[in-house]
Amino acid sequence: MRTKIAIRLDxxxxxxxxxxxxxxRSEQDTRFVRLRPAVQVFAFFGAxxxxxxxxxxxxxxxxxxxxxxxxxxxxxxxxQTYQARLNFISRQRDTRAEEALAAQERFNTALxxxxxxxxxxxxxxxxxxxxxxxIEIVQNTLRTAMNERDTAxxxxxxxxxxxxxxxxxxxxxxxxxxSNAALDLITAALSETAAExxxxxxxxxxxxxxxxxxxxRIAFMKDQNDQIFRHLEEAMxxxxxxxxxxxxxxxxxxxxxLRKVRSGYSGQGGPLTPLSFSTRGQxxxxxxxxxxxxxxxxxxxxxYRIAAQKAPFANPVKAGYRFTSPFGYRRDPKTGGRRLHKGxxxxxxxxxxxYATADGVVTHAGWSSGYGRLVKIQHEFxxxxxxxxxxxxxxxxxxxxxxxxxxGDMGASxxxxxxxxxxxxxxxxxxxxPMIYIKAANNVF
Numbered sequence: 001m002r003t004k005i006a007i008r009l010d011x012x013x014x015x016x017x018x019x020x021x022x023x024x025r026s027e028q029d030t031r032f033v034r035l036r037p038a039v040q041v042f043a044f045f046g047a048x049x050x051x052x053x054x055x056x057x058x059x060x061x062x063x064x065x066x067x068x069x070x071x072x073x074x075x076x077x078x079x080q081t082y083q084a085r086l087n088f089i090s091r092q093r094d095t096r097a098e099e100a101l102a103a104q105e106r107f108n109t110a111l112x113x114x115x116x117x118x119x120x121x122x123x124x125x126x127x128x129x130x131x132x133x134x135i136e137i138v139q140n141t142l143r144t145a146m147n148e149r150d151t152a153x154x155x156x157x158x159x160x161x162x163x164x165x166x167x168x169x170x171x172x173x174x175x176x177x178x179s180n181a182a183l184d185l186i187t188a189a190l191s192e193t194a195a196e197x198x199x200x201x202x203x204x205x206x207x208x209x210x211x212x213x214x215x216x217r218i219a220f221m222k223d224q225n226d227q228i229f230r231h232l233e234e235a236m237x238x239x240x241x242x243x244x245x246x247x248x249x250x251x252x253x254x255x256x257x258l259r260k261v262r263s264g265y266s267g268q269g270g271p272l273t274p275l276s277f278s279t280r281g282q283x284x285x286x287x288x289x290x291x292x293x294x295x296x297x298x299x300x301x302x303x304y305r306i307a308a309q310k311a312p313f314a315n316p317v318k319a320g321y322r323f324t325s326p327f328g329y330r331r332d333p334k335t336g337g338r339r340l341h342k343g344x345x346x347x348x349x350x351x352x353x354x355y356a357t358a359d360g361v362v363t364h365a366g367w368s369s370g371y372g373r374l375v376k377i378q379h380e381f382x383x384x385x386x387x388x389x390x391x392x393x394x395x396x397x398x399x400x401x402x403x404x405x406x407x408g409d410m411g412a413s414x415x416x417x418x419x420x421x422x423x424x425x426x427x428x429x430x431x432x433x434p435m436i437y438i439k440a441a442n443n444v445f
Contacts, residue, residue, distance in 0.1 A: 010037060010038075013037035013038065013040075013041060014037050016037075017037040017040040017041055017044070018037070019034065019035065019036055019037060020034075020035045020040070021033065021034055021035070086320075086322065089322075090320045093320075097318065111301075114232065114298065117228055117231060117232055118232070118294070118295075118298070120228060121225065121228050121232070121291060121294075124221060124224065124225050124228070125225070125291065127221065128218065128221050128222070128225070131214055131217060131218055131221070132218070141203075141207060146200070146204060148196075148200055232294045246308075246313065246440045247304070247307070247311075247440075251432075251436065252311065252381065256381075257303070257304075257307045257381065258300065258303055260307075260380065260381060261303045261306050261307050307380070307381075309358065309359050309402070309403055310358055310359050310360070310379055310380035310381065311358050311379065311380070311381060311383060311437065312357035312358040312379065312383060312385050312425055312434070312437050313357070313358070313437050313438070313440065314355070314357040314358065314403055314404065314438070315357070315438055316346070316354050316355055316356075316357055316385075316387060316421060316423050317346045317348060317352060317353075317354065317355075317410070317421060318353065318355060319348065319352050319353065320348060321346040321347060321348040321352070322346070322347040322348070323344070323345070323346060323347075324345045324346070324347045324420060325341055325344065325345035326341070326344055326433075326435070327341060327342070327343060327344050327431075327432075327433040327434065327435065328340070328341060328433075329341070340431075342424055342431035343386065343388075343422050343423050343424035343425070343431065343434060344422075344423055344433075344434050344435060345420045345421070345422055345423075346410075346420060346421050346423065347418065347419065347420040348410050348419065348420065348421070349410070349419060350391050350409070350410060350411050350412065350419045351391060351392075351409045351410065351411075352409065352410035352421075353406050353409060353410075354387055354390065354406065354407055354408045354409060354410055354421055355403075355404050355405060355406055355407065356377055356385075356401045356402065356403055356404065356405050356407050357385055357403060357437075358377075358379045358383070358385070358403050359379065359380075359400075359401065359402050359403055360377040360378050360379040360380075360385070360400070360401060361377065361378050361398065361399070361400050361401075362375060362376070362377055362395045362396065362397055362398060362399045362400075362401060362407075363376045363377065363378045363384075363397065364376035364397065365393050365395050365396055365397050365399075366393070366397075367413075368388075368414075369414070369415075370414050370415035371386070371388035371389065371414050371415075371422070372388060372389045372390065372411070372412075372413025372414020372415070372416065373388075373389070373390040373391070373392070373393050373408070373411065373413045373414070374386060374387065374388045374390070374414075375387045375390065375393055375395060375407050375408055377401060377407070381427075382427055382428045383425065383426070383427055384425075384426045384427075384429075385423070385424065385425055385426075385434075386422075386423070386424035386425075386426070387407060387408060387421060387422075387423060388414060388421070388422035388423075388424070389410075389411055389412060389413050389414050389416050389419075389420060389421060389422050390408040390409060390410065390411050390413060390421070391408075391409045391410065391411025391412070391413060391419075392408055392409040392411070393407070393408045394406055394407055394408050394409070395407045395408070425437060
């Protein structure tokens with residue numbers, strides 16, 4: 001059975017792959033190699049397999065090459081897009097910094113204008129008080145003059161009556177010479193009285209004119225003072241409300257801030273002392289109350305200005321940077337586990353300047369385990385800031401620093417994957433999101 005199948009298979013293969021002989025000739029003899037149909041089939045399929053493998057391998061290599069080229073192009077496009085985005089963010093940051101500087105300049109200009117207007121207000125209030133005193137003096141003089149005028153009129157009437165009675169008696173009982181002498185004396189007295197009366201009337205009219213003029217000037221000064229008050233009140237509203245909103249947005253109690261700052265600046269006197277013009281126990285006038293309210297707002301504004309310097313409302317990095325990690329739980333870049341990130345990360349080149357975000361005292365400046373080169377600054381209100389992974393520290397323990405003072409350089413010391421600054425804000429020892437303070441000051445500074 002197997003022989004028949006083999007014979008049939010050989011016959012079938014013989015039809016397509018007839019037996020061939022390959023002759024090999026040398027100098028001594030000639031030999032040949034017989035290629036049976038089965039060997040030819042094996043060689044054919046083997047060659048076909050090699051060719052197919054070469055085609056498939058070439059296709060795979062071409063596809064990988066094309067795919068790699070597309071991937072490189074896509075990576076280049078992504079890199080260009082990312083770079084453009086970084087440049088856009090950098091321009092925005094520079095624009096915000098310029099706006100902050102302009103706002104600070106406007107704020108300082110407003111403070112100067114408020115100081116000038118306050119001086120003008122105090123001077124105008126003093127002039128108004130002087131004019132009121134002058135009016136009282138003029139009114140008293142006028143009343144005295146009117147009383148003297150009435151007295152002179154009564155004396156003139158009495159002298160006239162006495163003249164008439166005396167004239168009749170003289171004509172009937174005295175001589176002509178004595179009568180003429182008495183008449184001359186009475187006439188002179190009447191003339192003097194009439195002159196004094198005319199002078200009193202003229203003085204009264206002048207006093208009335210001066211009173212009317214002074215009243216007009218007082219009305220004008222009151223209107224001018226009202227305008228000054230309105231401008232000052234508007235300036236106080238524009239200046240105080242954003243600061244008040246900034247502190248509240250940062251979760252800071254404004255009342256406790258005012259008490260804390262006042263406890264450190266307890267001196268009294270100067271232009272912010274409440275006004276008090278009354279010396280007779282009277283209630284202060286409406287203008288005095290308005291002036292005292294403005295002075296209170298100025299005092300509040302000054303305290304807010306002092307407090308703003310002592311709280312971390314600034315960014316530790318002013319040059320170009322990338323915001324790489326926010327506050328909160330995240331995947332640890334080293335271990336891969338989930339842990340709390342107690343600050344925010346700003347990435348940039350090694351050596352990028354780092355600045356203090358508020359006034360304070362340096363409590364640590366050195367190496368600290370995973371933080372690397374670390375600077376800690378203690379501020380008012382129980383706030384502490386930390387600046388980690390520095391390449392160089394430029395402050396010492398115990399040194400007092402101010403906002404904007406350079407404290408070190410960005411680096412990659414400690415437990416890091418690249419050059420960046422790890423920035424923390426702690427209140428009462430508990431880490432809080434630093435962006436709360438930075439964003440709260442965006443519309444103020």
